[in-house]
Amino acid sequence: MSLSSTLSHLWPFPGGVKLAGHKTLTNHQPITTAHIARQLIIPLSQHIGQPAEPTVNVGDKVLKGQVLGYAHGPVSAPVHASGSGVVTAIEEHLVPHPSGLSALCIFIDTDGYEQWTERSPLLSSQQNISELSSEQIHEQIAKAGIVGLGGALYPSAVKLKTAEKMHTDTLIINAAECEPYITCDDVLMQKRPEEVILGILLIKKVVGAKQCLIGIEDNKTEAYQTLLKTISGYNTPHCDTQIEIVQVPTRYPAGGEKQLIQVLTGKEVPTQGLPMDIGIICHNITTAVAIYNAVYRDEPLISRIVTLTGGAIKQPQNMEVPVGTPIRDILNQAGLDETKIEKIIMGGPMMGFALPSIDIPITKATNCILVSEKGELASPPPAMPCIRCARCSDSCPMSLLPQQMYWYAKARDLEKVQDYNLFDCIECGCCSYSCPSNIPLVQYFRYAKTEIWDDELERNKANIARDRHEFREQRLEKAKAAKAEAARLRKEKLLKKKALDAKKAKDNAKDNTKGNAKDNDEKNQSDKHSSTDLIQEAIARAKAKKAQQQSQKKNTDNLSEAQQKQIDEVNERRRKRS
Amino acid sequence: MLGGILAFLALASFFGLVLGFAAVVFKVESNPVVNQIDALLPQTQCGQCSFAGCRPYAEAIAAGDAQINLCPPGGANLIQSLADLLDLEVLPVGEEEIFQGPIVAIIIEEICIGCTLCIQACPVDAILGAAKQMHTVIESECTGCELCVAPCPVDCIEMLPVKQTLKNWRWPEPQYNVNNKEADTIFTTLDQVLTENVRP
Ligand code: SF4
Ligand code: SF4
Numbered sequence: 036m037s038l039s040s041t042l043s044h045l046w047p048f049p050g051g052v053k054l055a056g057h058k059t060l061t062n063h064q065p066i067t068t069a070h071i072a073r074q075l076i077i078p079l080s081q082h083i084g085q086p087a088e089p090t091v092n093v094g095d096k097v098l099k100g101q102v103l104g105y106a107h108g109p110v111s112a113p114v115h116a117s118g119s120g121v122v123t124a125i126e127e128h129l130v131p132h133p134s135g136l137s138a139l140c141i142f143i144d145t146d147g148y149e150q151w152t153e154r155s156p157l158l159s160s161q162q163n164i165s166e167l168s169s170e171q172i173h174e175q176i177a178k179a180g181i182v183g184l185g186g187a188l189y190p191s192a193v194k195l196k197t198a199e200k201m202h203t204d205t206l207i208i209n210a211a212e213c214e215p216y217i218t219c220d221d222v223l224m225q226k227r228p229e230e231v232i233l234g235i236l237l238i239k240k241v242v243g244a245k246q247c248l249i250g251i252e253d254n255k256t257e258a259y260q261t262l263l264k265t266i267s268g269y270n271t272p273h274c275d276t277q278i279e280i281v282q283v284p285t286r287y288p289a290g291g292e293k294q295l296i297q298v299l300t301g302k303e304v305p306t307q308g309l310p311m312d313i314g315i316i317c318h319n320i321t322t323a324v325a326i327y328n329a330v331y332r333d334e335p336l337i338s339r340i341v342t343l344t345g346g347a348i349k350q351p352q353n354m355e356v357p358v359g360t361p362i363r364d365i366l367n368q369a370g371l372d373e374t375k376i377e378k379i380i381m382g383g384p385m386m387g388f389a390l391p392s393i394d395i396p397i398t399k400a401t402n403c404i405l406v407s408e409k410g411e412l413a414s415p416p417p418a419m420p421c422i423r424c425a426r427c428s429d430s431c432p433m434s435l436l437p438q439q440m441y442w443y444a445k446a447r448d449l450e451k452v453q454d455y456n457l458f459d460c461i462e463c464g465c466c467s468y469s470c471p472s473n474i475p476l477v478q479y480f481r482y483a484k485t486e487i488w489d490d491e492l493e494r495n496k497a498n499i500a501r502d503r504h505e506f507r508e509q510r511l512e513k514a515k516a517a518k519a520e521a522a523r524l525r526k527e528k529l530l531k532k533k534a535l536d537a538k539k540a541k542d543n544a545k546d547n548t549k550g551n552a553k554d555n556d557e558k559n560q561s562d563k564h565s566s567t568d569l570i571q572e573a574i575a576r577a578k579a580k581k582a583q584q585q586s587q588k589k590n591t592d593n594l595s596e597a598q599q600k601q602i603d604e605v606n607e608r609r610r611k612r613s
Numbered sequence: 614m615l616g617g618i619l620a621f622l623a624l625a626s627f628f629g630l631v632l633g634f635a636a637v638v639f640k641v642e643s644n645p646v647v648n649q650i651d652a653l654l655p656q657t658q659c660g661q662c663s664f665a666g667c668r669p670y671a672e673a674i675a676a677g678d679a680q681i682n683l684c685p686p687g688g689a690n691l692i693q694s695l696a697d698l699l700d701l702e703v704l705p706v707g708e709e710e711i712f713q714g715p716i717v718a719i720i721i722e723e724i725c726i727g728c729t730l731c732i733q734a735c736p737v738d739a740i741l742g743a744a745k746q747m748h749t750v751i752e753s754e755c756t757g758c759e760l761c762v763a764p765c766p767v768d769c770i771e772m773l774p775v776k777q778t779l780k781n782w783r784w785p786e787p788q789y790n791v792n793n794k795e796a797d798t799i800f801t802t803l804d805q806v807l808t809e810n811v812r813p
Contacts, residue, residue, distance in 0.1 A: 080779065130779070132779055132782075133784070134777070134779065134782040136777060136778065136779055136782055138778070138779050447690065447693065475787045478784070478787040479786075479787055481784040482783075482784040482785065482786050482787060484784075485782075485783030485784045486783060486784075488783070489781075489783050492781075493655065496656075496756075497654070497655050497656035498656070499754070500655075500656035500657070500658065500737050500754070500756045501651070501656045501667070503737040503738055503739070503754060504656065504658050504666065504667075504736050504737050506738070507736065507737065507738050595753070597753060598751055598753065598754070601749070601751060601752070602741060602751075605741065605747070605749045608722065608747070609746060609747055612747070
């Protein structure tokens with residue numbers, strides 16, 4: 036317990052807001068289990084980076100835990116079947132995303148047997164973690180498709196690899212859960228403290244961190260006490276786990292990665308930098324449990340705890356839900372009062388987004404479904420002009436100047452808005468929440484960010500188009516020059532020949548005065564010769580030109596993989612048609 | 614006195630030489646303003662500005678022969694950035710220049726007769742094919758200039774809007790006017806886009 040002395044005080048972060056928690060709705064209920072859904076809809080992209088590449092076909096029988104899609108690209112994660120059954124379709128379906136767009140999903144009609152693939156856990160609960168190498172754990176994490184469950188959805192294996200390389204010495208476990216309504220981390224800590232701690236120890240081992248801090252908001256006393264007890268159970272006189280649990284003041288957004296780091300260590304993550312730059316790695320508590328499941332049970336990430344809450348739900352609760360279960364199913368199980376529904380929000384009221392339908396599957400990212408009744412989530416009066424009161428900047432936990440950023444974002448001055456460190460904005464929404472004029476500030480920042488990314492993409496595309504266009508111009512120019520050159524050569528030859536003929540004619544005229552018929556014959560012969568020569572030459576020229584054209588560089592060099600694939604596809608189609 | 618004059622003469626001739634030399638060695642090949650303008654243009658090469666491509670239009674703007682609002686694919690954003698760059702007044706987007714969003718050409722392969730006319734028309738070599746062979750468009754390279762549509766003798770080229778995916782989707786500009794009754798932001802939940810259709 037050497038750490039507690041070093042952590043005698045905390046460092047508050049700037050700004051933030053106090054919010055009504057609404058957490059008592061769900062934080063004392065047991066964790067329930069979702070009924071097996073008749074159909075599972077499993078999106079192939081449940082993480083940042085490239086979507087997984089499907090490995091199953093329609094009609095395949097799959098077992099629970101079987102790989103449905105493998106990681107594709109350096110930043111990607113596999114997805115697994117969350118129930119046994121038959122793959123009935125692989126097609127686009129609505130996915131939980133603020134755009135309300137569809138993406139590729141695998142549909143499984145479940146058989147209800149919940150038959151597992153073969154599992155061989157790396158460790159049993161009797162064994163010690165030191166029996167595993169960090170490579171083994173790392174591999175298992177990658178295989179299990181674990182992603183950052185705090186909301187970032189960044190593949191954990193990739194993050195841990197980077198952390199290992201950058202020699203991070205402090206592991207921070209984020210258990211703050213600062214958004215109103217959400218309690219899934221809270222109940223997880225209360226009900227499964229052993230799994231939490233073992234998961235943390237596994238992460239600690241992989242990263243090679245010397246110390247570990249768990250940051251938990253001081254409104255979760257029960258979870259705090261439970262964890263404290265569990266940790267002391269693991270601390271023996273010979274072996275200190277070096278895990279310290281610290282209560283942080285309840286203030287939104289204490290659970291922001293950078294905010295929690297600041298509160299616990301007093302260190303600030305550099306602008307546009309990562310916690311790893313200052314030797315810290317942050318993981319969410321739910322991710323730790325997923326890692327525990329992967330190592331001790333050989334279970335991939337196929338289910339998660341979801342908070343179902345809000346005024347329109349009769350029995351608010353935390354439910355363990357297989358990934359891919361339609362939201363409609365679990366809402367019905369929790370008793371949805373359809374007459375009361377006002378908004379259905381995925382995530383919390385501050386950072387979540389409204390869903391366009393409830394026939395959307397739960398994904399690895401879903402921590403909460405909030406179904407509000409009328410009047411539950413305050414609709415502020417319409418937006419008014421900015422009165423320059425600076426409340427937005429006072430509440431900003433990143434010490435930004437939202438008012439200025441808003442101004443430039445609205446004018447679409449994308450350079451200026453970046454000068455104000457737009458990309459440091461964590462989109463917590465404190466500014467919009469505090470604005471007395473109800474200006475949708477954070478919406479403007481999200482808009483500006485994607486606008487900037489889009490501009491960059493377009494610029495890249497334009498540059499490629501310019502290169503291709505210039506290349507084409509050059510090629511046409513060259514072809515024209517070559518043609519002109521050939522024409523010139525022909526003309527020269529013709530002139531030469533004419534001159535020669537003229538000379539011969541002159542000579543002949545001289546000879547003719549002698550009246551030699553034989554000579555005349557000869558001349559005809561040579562004329563014939565020269566014309567066949569010309570034809571021969573023309574053929575040779577044409578051949579040379581063709582060869583040259585073939586050897587000339589075409590735009591088909593340096594094709595990207597996708598283009599090559601497209602070309603191959605076309606060739607394939609052609610072959611089939613002919 | 615004389616020494617001073619000589620020294621200055623020597624210096625002057627030295628710098629003259631250096632500058633003269635630099636002017637030859639570091640000669641800027643093309644007009645930097647044209648390059649800057651060209652860098653802003655979308656490179657669609659569609660010719661809707663009445664010039665033969667983006668670069669000629671950039672040259673015309675630089676020479677003061679063309680207005681800055683002639684490029685439909687660039688839209689209002691381009692006008693804004695050109696106005697900023699050249700310190701000109703922002704002009705309204707021309708009537709017929711309203712741009713409907715990005716599009717790409719698709720060749721209906723069943724109809725294509727392989728005449729190569731579209732290949733010759735494409736300014737960025739984004740069409741693949743050979744004589745009497747079916748042609749196809751490399752989607753990622755197509756700038757949506759529509760130049761291939763007219764030459765096709767069998768009308769088998771269609772312009773389609775680029776499909777929206779999770780990758781290219783972007784947040785819409787918040788639709789709020791001061792005092793607009795409909796502009797209610799629920800708490801801070803960002804759902805202007807999705808207000809319809811929320812109910813099951
Ligand atoms: S949304 Fe961004 S600008 Fe607004 S308070 Fe949060 S971090 Fe600051
Ligand atoms: S809080 Fe709202 S009204 Fe006040 S300065 Fe910020 S944007 Fe303007």
